[in-house]
Amino acid sequence: MAAISLGAGAVAGFFFLFFAAAASGGEAALVEHTFVVSQIKLHHLCNETLVTVVNGQLPGPAIDVTEGDSVVVHVINKSPSGLTIHWHGVKQMLNCWADGPVMVTQCPIQPGKNFTYRFNVVGQEGTLWWHAHVGCLRATVHGALIIRPRSRGSGSLYPFPEPHKEIPIVIGEWWEKSPAQLEKGIAKGDFTDLPRSATINGKLGDLNNCSGVIEDNYILDVVRGKTYLLRLVNAGIHSEYYLKIAGHTFTVVAADANYVKPYTTDTVVVAPGETVDAMFVADAPPGRYYMVIVNSKTIEGPVQTRGIVNYIPSKGSDDTPILAPKKSCQDDESTSFYFHGNLTSLPQSIMPPVPMNVDEQLIVAIDTGYTCEEGDPTCGPVSRMNNISFQLPATTPLLQDHYYHNMSSTIEEFPRRIPLGIVFNKGRTSKATSVRRVRYNSTVEIVFQGPPDGIVYSNPMHLHGHDFFVLAQGFGKYNAAKDVQTYNLVDPPMRNTALVPISGWTAIRFVANNPGVWFLHCHFEKHVSSGMGMVLIVENGPTLETTLPPPPADFPSCDDQKSGVAYE
Ligand SMILES: *[C@@H]1O[C@H](CO)[C@@H](O)[C@H](O)[C@H]1NC(C)=O
Ligand SMILES: *[C@@H]1O[C@H](CO)[C@@H](O)[C@H](O)[C@H]1NC(C)=O
Ligand SMILES: *[C@@H]1O[C@H](CO)[C@@H](O)[C@H](O)[C@H]1NC(C)=O
Ligand SMILES: *[C@@H]1O[C@H](CO)[C@@H](O)[C@H](O)[C@H]1NC(C)=O
Numbered sequence: 001m002a003a004i005s006l007g008a009g010a011v012a013g014f015f016f017l018f019f020a021a022a023a024s025g026g027e028a029a030l031v032e033h034t035f036v037v038s039q040i041k042l043h044h045l046c047n048e049t050l051v052t053v054v055n056g057q058l059p060g061p062a063i064d065v066t067e068g069d070s071v072v073v074h075v076i077n078k079s080p081s082g083l084t085i086h087w088h089g090v091k092q093m094l095n096c097w098a099d100g101p102v103m104v105t106q107c108p109i110q111p112g113k114n115f116t117y118r119f120n121v122v123g124q125e126g127t128l129w130w131h132a133h134v135g136c137l138r139a140t141v142h143g144a145l146i147i148r149p150r151s152r153g154s155g156s157l158y159p160f161p162e163p164h165k166e167i168p169i170v171i172g173e174w175w176e177k178s179p180a181q182l183e184k185g186i187a188k189g190d191f192t193d194l195p196r197s198a199t200i201n202g203k204l205g206d207l208n209n210c211s212g213v214i215e216d217n218y219i220l221d222v223v224r225g226k227t228y229l230l231r232l233v234n235a236g237i238h239s240e241y242y243l244k245i246a247g248h249t250f251t252v253v254a255a256d257a258n259y260v261k262p263y264t265t266d267t268v269v270v271a272p273g274e275t276v277d278a279m280f281v282a283d284a285p286p287g288r289y290y291m292v293i294v295n296s297k298t299i300e301g302p303v304q305t306r307g308i309v310n311y312i313p314s315k316g317s318d319d320t321p322i323l324a325p326k327k328s329c330q331d332d333e334s335t336s337f338y339f340h341g342n343l344t345s346l347p348q349s350i351m352p353p354v355p356m357n358v359d360e361q362l363i364v365a366i367d368t369g370y371t372c373e374e375g376d377p378t379c380g381p382v383s384r385m386n387n388i389s390f391q392l393p394a395t396t397p398l399l400q401d402h403y404y405h406n407m408s409s410t411i412e413e414f415p416r417r418i419p420l421g422i423v424f425n426k427g428r429t430s431k432a433t434s435v436r437r438v439r440y441n442s443t444v445e446i447v448f449q450g451p452p453d454g455i456v457y458s459n460p461m462h463l464h465g466h467d468f469f470v471l472a473q474g475f476g477k478y479n480a481a482k483d484v485q486t487y488n489l490v491d492p493p494m495r496n497t498a499l500v501p502i503s504g505w506t507a508i509r510f511v512a513n514n515p516g517v518w519f520l521h522c523h524f525e526k527h528v529s530s531g532m533g534m535v536l537i538v539e540n541g542p543t544l545e546t547t548l549p550p551p552p553a554d555f556p557s558c559d560d561q562k563s564g565v566a567y568e
């Protein structure tokens with residue numbers, strides 16, 4: 001079995017325990033980590049900023065497993081905020097209790113308390129990640145979760161040539177405002193806060209300087225002729241990012257831990273919540289090349305950073321010019337649209353067939369509205385789905401109420417259709433905790449409709465507990481009669497996050513085969529925090545093997561909860 005080298009993100013921190021078997025064949029292993037969450041001061045751009053991190057690292061430790069392994073993570077909260085951790089993209093079959101979104105599946109782990117997450121990673125391989133699931137805290141509480149194939153007999157471990165090295169590239173953002181300050185802004189309907197910079201594996205890069213001090217670049221050393229697999233995670237809370245490396249092209253081989261047919265491109269697009277596995281060959285003349293990430297065109301201006309791909313042994317001195325990509329990365333929305341539209345699933349991968357008969361169809365408008373008179377200066381816009389601005393329950397997590405058949409009467413049923421007469425981004429709306437129940441094993445199709453015109457954002461819609469097929473996307477208004485013809489029912493990509501294009505729609509389909517309470521929400525924090533979410537309750541099946549088991553004995557109690565999910 002080939003040895004696998006770990007990239008920068010997998011450096012062991014303190015309190016880091018790793019009991020996994022080294023070989024990727026063999027028996028399933030238990031992979032155990034301890035995550036100590038605490039606040040540290042980081043110095044950037046003439047400022048000392050207090051940030052919450054895991055094990056003193058930003059990004060946090062990478063979890064590295066082989067498909068079939070069991071994962072145990074002891075979370076010790078030494079920070080002043082209550083928090084939870086979500087294992088983004090892990091299906092958590094019959095294990096909704098370990099999913100993590102605050103007040104959907106659990107109460108926060110309070111300061112000074114511990115909780116141990118236990119889950120198995122089965123039937124998925126590729127790049128996923130983990131992050132805090134309480135407001136904006138995930139801006140600095142996140143890390144990669146890498147799942148390697150168990151074995152494919154002889155030859156490459158992967159359905160593509162085995163790379164020389166695998167490198168986790170965690171895209172983040174550097175904010176000087178605290179998560180609590182950002183949350184306050186969002187609560188007032190102020191969506192205009194900008195990060196100071198994007199980051200690559202925690203580095204702000206040399207486009208940023210203050211008082212003559214230039215920020216460090218992330219540096220990736222490469223050997224000429226070798227192939228590298230970048231495991232890209234967009235952990236940012238604000239923007240979709242475009243990645244380029246001057247003088248190099250990528251072959252995309254997976255997205256959201258599902259293999260795709262190799263797709264060649266000079267720009268990789270990754271929205272918040274998405275992951276992309278992209279290979280490149282170090283086939284340029286030896287030298288130094290900028291790796292640039294920049295956000296998509298938004299009404300709020302560019303956020304970017306850059307690192308360096310450095311050929312070793314280095315030829316010249318350190319002052320040889322570093323080559324930058326010819327064209328600016330900040331392309332128009334079609335770059336993102338075509339990138340997403342060109343991904344197709346790889347036929348031989350471990351993937352169920354595309355379900356043909358839909359049992360439950362939802363058509364969902366995602367936009368903004370007002371909870372008071374529009375124009376009232378004390379009342380900014382809120383995000384909404386089908387005219388409901390989602391609100392987390394204040395006292396008992398939805399999963400608990402569901403499991404104990406104790407669902408509050410204040411819960412609203414999420415509408416199946418876009419309310420008649422809706423005007424996108426206008427009009428009154430109400431806040432509510434909205435859920436939709438679906439039968440076990442039913443095929444669910446969801447069409448997300450963004451505002452069909454106007455300059456707005458794309459929306460990365462993330463579903464917990466299931467991967468889904470992305471059947472089609474389009475600009476403008478979804479028209480069932482016409483657009484169903486464009487559905488890819490042959491080799492659609494399977495993902496956990498569907499990017500709904502700017503001024504357009506996206507259709508997804510999946511079998512609801514995982515009983516539990518699953519959050520479906522936009523992965524822009526300003527959108528989800530202001531209400532772009534809903535909850536899908538998948539009912540139990542007919543047998544014990546299709547029924548959600550009881551909660552773990554040490555499940556975080558809600559008794560000591562201070563005031564909802566607020567934190568400073
Ligand atoms: C939390 O974990 C630490 C370290 O394992 C242990 O010493 C402590 O007793 C635990 N605290 C609680 C409340 O379980
Ligand atoms: C330091 O951060 C604060 C926000 O917390 C910001 O207002 C200020 O401009 C920053 N200082 C510099 C030198 O960038
Ligand atoms: C510092 O950043 C500014 C733009 O923010 C740029 O114009 C200037 O060249 C940078 N200085 C150095 C030494 O990199
Ligand atoms: C794939 O990308 C090309 C441009 O690179 C574009 O013309 C084509 O429409 C895309 N296909 C889909 C299905 O999005």
Ligand SMILES: *[C@@H]1O[C@H](CO)[C@@H](O)[C@H](O)[C@H]1NC(C)=O
Pocket residue numbers: 396400401404406408
């Ligand atoms: C049921 O709901 C009521 C009211 O929200 C709450 O007081 C009670 O603790 C809940 N019971 C369980 C078992 O969660």
Ligand SMILES: *[C@@H]1O[C@H](CO)[C@@H](O)[C@H](O)[C@H]1NC(C)=O
Pocket residue numbers: 387419420421422423427428429430
């Ligand atoms: C949206 O909800 C608000 C508040 O309940 C209601 O006043 C409004 O009529 C609804 N809009 C549509 C188009 O149904």
Ligand SMILES: *[C@@H]1O[C@H](CO)[C@@H](O)[C@H](O)[C@H]1NC(C)=O
Pocket residue numbers: 441541546
């Ligand atoms: C789920 O649905 C499929 C296809 O409709 C069916 O073959 C299978 O038996 C169902 N499984 C259960 C446990 O109901």
Ligand SMILES: [Cu+2]
Pocket residue numbers: 457458459460522523524527528532
């Ligand atoms: Cu959104």
